[in-house]
Amino acid sequence: MKISLNWIKNYVDLSGISSDDITDKLTISGLEVEDIEDKAKLFDNFVVGYVKERKKHPNADKLSVCIVSTGEEDLNVVCGAPNVAAGQKIAFAKIGAVVPNGGFKITKAKLRGEVSMGMICSANELGISDDHSGIMVLDPSLPAGMPLAEALGLNDVVFELGITPNRPDALCHIGVARDLAAIFGRKMTLPEVDLKEIEEDINGAASIEVENTTGCPRYTAKVVKNVTVKESPEWLKQRLVAIGLRPINNIVDITNFILHEAGQPLHAFDLDMLKDHKIVVKNAMEGESFVTLDSKERKLSAADLMICDAAKPVAIAGVMGGENSEVTPETKNVLIESAYFNPSSIRKTAKRLILSTDASYRFERGTDPNNTLYAASRAAQLMAELGGGEVLKGTIDVYPQKIEPLKVNLRYARITTVMGFEIAEPDVKNILLGLGFTILSENKDSLDVEVPTYRPDIEREVDLIEEVARIYGYDKIPPVERIAIALEEKTDQSAYQDKLRETANSLGFYEMITNSLQPKEIASITGKTIDMLNPDSLDMASLRTSLLPGALIAVAKNLNVGQKDLMLFEVGHVFNKIAPEIKSFDDFSEENKIGFIITGKAQTTQWYEKERAFDIYDLKGLLSAFLDKIGLDNELKDLYTHVENKNFDYTFAKLYKDTVVGFGGAVSKDVLKKFDINQEVFAFEFNIEALKSIQLEPKRFKELLKYPKIVRDCAFILDRQITCEEVVNVIRKGSSALLKKVELFDIFESGNLGNNKKSMAFSLEYFDESRTLKDEEVEKDFNRAVETVKKELNAEFRGI
Amino acid sequence: MLQTISETNKNFSNEISQVSDLKQLENLRIKYLSRKGIIATLFEDLKTVPKEDKPAVGKSLNELRNSVQTQFDTLKEKLEALSGNNKQAVDFTLPGRGKSVGSKHILIQTLDEIKTIFRGLGFSIAEGPELESDYNNFSALNFAPDHPARDMQDTFFINKDYLLRTHTSPVQIRVMQNQQPPVRAIMPGKVYRNEAISARSYCLFHQVEGLCVDKGVTFAELKGTLVSFARQFYGSGFKYRFRPSFFPFTEPSAEMDITCFLCKGKGCRMCKQTGWLEILGCGMVDPNVFKNVGYDSEKYTGYAFGMGIERIAILKYDIPDIRLYFENDLRFLKQF
Numbered sequence A: 001m002k003i004s005l006n007w008i009k010n011y012v013d014l015s016g017i018s019s020d021d022i023t024d025k026l027t028i029s030g031l032e033v034e035d036i037e038d039k040a041k042l043f044d045n046f047v048v049g050y051v052k053e054r055k056k057h058p059n060a061d062k063l064s065v066c067i068v069s070t071g072e073e074d075l076n077v078v079c080g081a082p083n084v085a086a087g088q089k090i091a092f093a094k095i096g097a098v099v100p101n102g103g104f105k106i107t108k109a110k111l112r113g114e115v116s117m118g119m120i121c122s123a124n125e126l127g128i129s130d131d132h133s134g135i136m137v138l139d140p141s142l143p144a145g146m147p148l149a150e151a152l153g154l155n156d157v158v159f160e161l162g163i164t165p166n167r168p169d170a171l172c173h174i175g176v177a178r179d180l181a182a183i184f185g186r187k188m189t190l191p192e193v194d195l196k197e198i199e200e201d202i203n204g205a206a207s208i209e210v211e212n213t214t215g216c217p218r219y220t221a222k223v224v225k226n227v228t229v230k231e232s233p234e235w236l237k238q239r240l241v242a243i244g245l246r247p248i249n250n251i252v253d254i255t256n257f258i259l260h261e262a263g264q265p266l267h268a269f270d271l272d273m274l275k276d277h278k279i280v281v282k283n284a285m286e287g288e289s290f291v292t293l294d295s296k297e298r299k300l301s302a303a304d305l306m307i308c309d310a311a312k313p314v315a316i317a318g319v320m321g322g323e324n325s326e327v328t329p330e331t332k333n334v335l336i337e338s339a340y341f342n343p344s345s346i347r348k349t350a351k352r353l354i355l356s357t358d359a360s361y362r363f364e365r366g367t368d369p370n371n372t373l374y375a376a377s378r379a380a381q382l383m384a385e386l387g388g389g390e391v392l393k394g395t396i397d398v399y400p401q402k403i404e405p406l407k408v409n410l411r412y413a414r415i416t417t418v419m420g421f422e423i424a425e426p427d428v429k430n431i432l433l434g435l436g437f438t439i440l441s442e443n444k445d446s447l448d449v450e451v452p453t454y455r456p457d458i459e460r461e462v463d464l465i466e467e468v469a470r471i472y473g474y475d476k477i478p479p480v481e482r483i484a485i486a487l488e489e490k491t492d493q494s495a496y497q498d499k500l501r502e503t504a505n506s507l508g509f510y511e512m513i514t515n516s517l518q519p520k521e522i523a524s525i526t527g528k529t530i531d532m533l534n535p536d537s538l539d540m541a542s543l544r545t546s547l548l549p550g551a552l553i554a555v556a557k558n559l560n561v562g563q564k565d566l567m568l569f570e571v572g573h574v575f576n577k578i579a580p581e582i583k584s585f586d587d588f589s590e591e592n593k594i595g596f597i598i599t600g601k602a603q604t605t606q607w608y609e610k611e612r613a614f615d616i617y618d619l620k621g622l623l624s625a626f627l628d629k630i631g632l633d634n635e636l637k638d639l640y641t642h643v644e645n646k647n648f649d650y651t652f653a654k655l656y657k658d659t660v661v662g663f664g665g666a667v668s669k670d671v672l673k674k675f676d677i678n679q680e681v682f683a684f685e686f687n688i689e690a691l692k693s694i695q696l697e698p699k700r701f702k703e704l705l706k707y708p709k710i711v712r713d714c715a716f717i718l719d720r721q722i723t724c725e726e727v728v729n730v731i732r733k734g735s736s737a738l739l740k741k742v743e744l745f746d747i748f749e750s751g752n753l754g755n756n757k758k759s760m761a762f763s764l765e766y767f768d769e770s771r772t773l774k775d776e777e778v779e780k781d782f783n784r785a786v787e788t789v790k791k792e793l794n795a796e797f798r799g800i
Numbered sequence B: 001m002l003q004t005i006s007e008t009n010k011n012f013s014n015e016i017s018q019v020s021d022l023k024q025l026e027n028l029r030i031k032y033l034s035r036k037g038i039i040a041t042l043f044e045d046l047k048t049v050p051k052e053d054k055p056a057v058g059k060s061l062n063e064l065r066n067s068v069q070t071q072f073d074t075l076k077e078k079l080e081a082l083s084g085n086n087k088q089a090v091d092f093t094l095p096g097r098g099k100s101v102g103s104k105h106i107l108i109q110t111l112d113e114i115k116t117i118f119r120g121l122g123f124s125i126a127e128g129p130e131l132e133s134d135y136n137n138f139s140a141l142n143f144a145p146d147h148p149a150r151d152m153q154d155t156f157f158i159n160k161d162y163l164l165r166t167h168t169s170p171v172q173i174r175v176m177q178n179q180q181p182p183v184r185a186i187m188p189g190k191v192y193r194n195e196a197i198s199a200r201s202y203c204l205f206h207q208v209e210g211l212c213v214d215k216g217v218t219f220a221e222l223k224g225t226l227v228s229f230a231r232q233f234y235g236s237g238f239k240y241r242f243r244p245s246f247f248p249f250t251e252p253s254a255e256m257d258i259t260c261f262l263c264k265g266k267g268c269r270m271c272k273q274t275g276w277l278e279i280l281g282c283g284m285v286d287p288n289v290f291k292n293v294g295y296d297s298e299k300y301t302g303y304a305f306g307m308g309i310e311r312i313a314i315l316k317y318d319i320p321d322i323r324l325y326f327e328n329d330l331r332f333l334k335q336f
């Protein structure tokens, strides 16, 4: 919101305080200055000039040569405007000035042989109006040499304030002035209303009926007759232009002026357009349509509060007026509406219509119900003064139940309890009085404070404490550094997943974070999506159902930029719908997962090694190393006969007891195609909570083996379809407990072995924790194992 | 004879000092130490020395031979090492056999730093769901229904009662519902805002909130804790300020600013000429929030704070576009 410092100075005396100081103090007391526009800086090097002499240019018919006095010196200036004349006071740009409209810099120049030491400006060149018919002639009483910004009243500083939603009172100049008065300890002076009313009574000219007094607790109206709708005077236009508003006509400008002065939105109706000169405040009919001031047709709902006349709606209450009753150049008689509407009712309507106006913005935050009469009267007075209107006698004020100011008790001790610092009693009182609060009574411990109705945010003691603290200054409260003595047990719910991250890093995986919101067709690939009701874009229509699609998007992105060899992982939540409609936390699942993805080369060609692409065994090995590091490799079983999954060409799962805790494999070509990926991708996802919940035996030291291990190798020629696991199982079956480990170390197929045959070589490790084994007993054990394999798997023993 | 020995010694010292490679050294060896070299010749000459002089000359000659041999051996070793006699076996300029270690995402690394500091200040770490109820995300945190405060956070709704959390504050509610004071915990996590994706805003970001509730917790302590955090995280040499703000769940509320990294407080584009950068929001827990979780606000006071990780990392690492965090370009990931 824009606030003009010159405007504010009408209500509070800020003499002797610099605009920098004002900026700082506003910010550190809660009205954050987001931007500052110093208008005077635009008019550096512009002054009021006095045209001492004007003569014709000797070499050009359309030019003249003037002697311009800047108060300090007389300068020769060439001017092209037809209306320049001796004796005028004009807007003069000195050497070095930058012309606001066009941005060019004034330099010493020679025009057709005559030296020119500056420029006499038009209003257009100054960026003040569109008038470029000639130079701007100023008030002759202005002294030559006066800075132009000051002469034109443009020496303004305009603040862009970020007003938090709890401060509707600060959405106007008087409100900001009030904070400044409290901060600097200065006095406020509000404009007084001095109405001259004519004999005719308002009750004969208009009538008001409020059907919905919940939506509209107060409706105040004044009537002004015989106004002339015309351009506003300079001072009013200047006020509005300063804060970025476009002047329209005196009537509309006055309502805008009052809104930005006192924070009360007003609406001016053309009284003669209101059927039976009547206003009825009631709810709209469901589905009714209405054309607002901006010529747009709006569909209304029965919840929308409307201002109607005897026959039809004429305004959406508190939001926007209608085309059918707006003030036009022909308007003679005006009804001024100054109402207090229920904030939440206005907000619902404005939200539903997606129509936020200066009025609705204020009403939905809460205006002052007890300020409507002042605002209406002040507007009526200005309409009389600036439009030559006559104010009818009296006011129609429908206010069935007065909204009384709240009374709140404030204990001094409580300020100290909350702030950790004692603010002296006189300071507390001065701050509250400065902000317009009334102290109803007091004793040595506390104050009874009446809260003005322009502060709907102040309801409780703690709200008053904040008021006192913010004006006193947060920076004056010294920080206290207290060392926490951890009496309670400290927990870290993120520790486990952090351990998983570090383990993944140690294996070479980089961590990614992908968008958990995806287009529905992407998120649906892997599960039952939960969809957003109101996404800003369809690209974020659904929550991810698995980490896989996001990972594939990241892979595709990297392939696009030539990064083809990837080991990535992500930790994040995935969401799946369980019931068709979400009515409780049981109707959907939210699981924390860790997902791995590998693609490209496991090994690029190097001087010591040939390149090799990632395959499923890389994935298996990496997962096994990962699980080993977190103590789970022996706890989990592999399951290869997992249900078919259309997203994978082949899959496997990790099982704890009978529960699947992780799942993945080679991502199917069809899925990869959807992401424009044309290389193999392997992915796997674990449920972190499932891993975390596995109860591991507490780690204990195990005696280091004192006796030697004996290793025997063997190789077999087997049918090709026999799996490694089958052979290992048979070897174990044929062995005693002395066999501690079986490891495959070679596998190959070749024509020499025979059709559909392969060779597998295993290393068998024997030891006993309590003694040295004898060669003979190992030999016996080993032979038995070999014989069992030969017999049960129809294998040929190749020795070694 | 003794003089010849002494001269030989001198000559050898002279010549060996000129030797710079193995070849010259080999020539020197042939000259002095070979079977027909100078020293062998001298031993030959020893036979002609008078008998009474023999022990002395012999001793001197032996010393000469030992000294020459030692000097020769030492230099040979040195030259061999220098010239890399083992060159064919080890070429140190060959690239090493590659091993790669991954890294955590920069946002997680930043989060880790913050967690470490607060753990040191005695805080626990709590987490909670991202798909939350409207009650936990708004109502319990003193957001009145239909209050414009709800507009401060563009919300993704699933339906009228469920939404994607807009801050990690609902975890504060969950913690307080499950535990009586004292509470001292931070809540990191993803939060969502229903905004168009651009260089400056994204539909999700990471947040760390903190909550401390006990008897005698004050605004002054909030300031002390946060300044201590900021000094550890950003380093000394910065100024801090607290200015009033508004959050429905705290009263009084504040925002904490740090002097601008770029202009050191003079005013620049990054800090919009103010000289300050906003780093976090904070305040004293609103009594209504305590009421909603069944805490007695006359007995206990508390403070809460929250900061966005993306913004902190943008400031700290000068990252120009928030989307870089979520594109996961390996070239970006590897930088941190």
Ligand SMILES: [Zn+2]
Pocket (backbone or CB within 6 Å): B260, B261, B262, B263, B264, B265, B266, B267, B268, B269, B270, B271, B272, B273, B275, B276
């Ligand atoms: Zn700066």
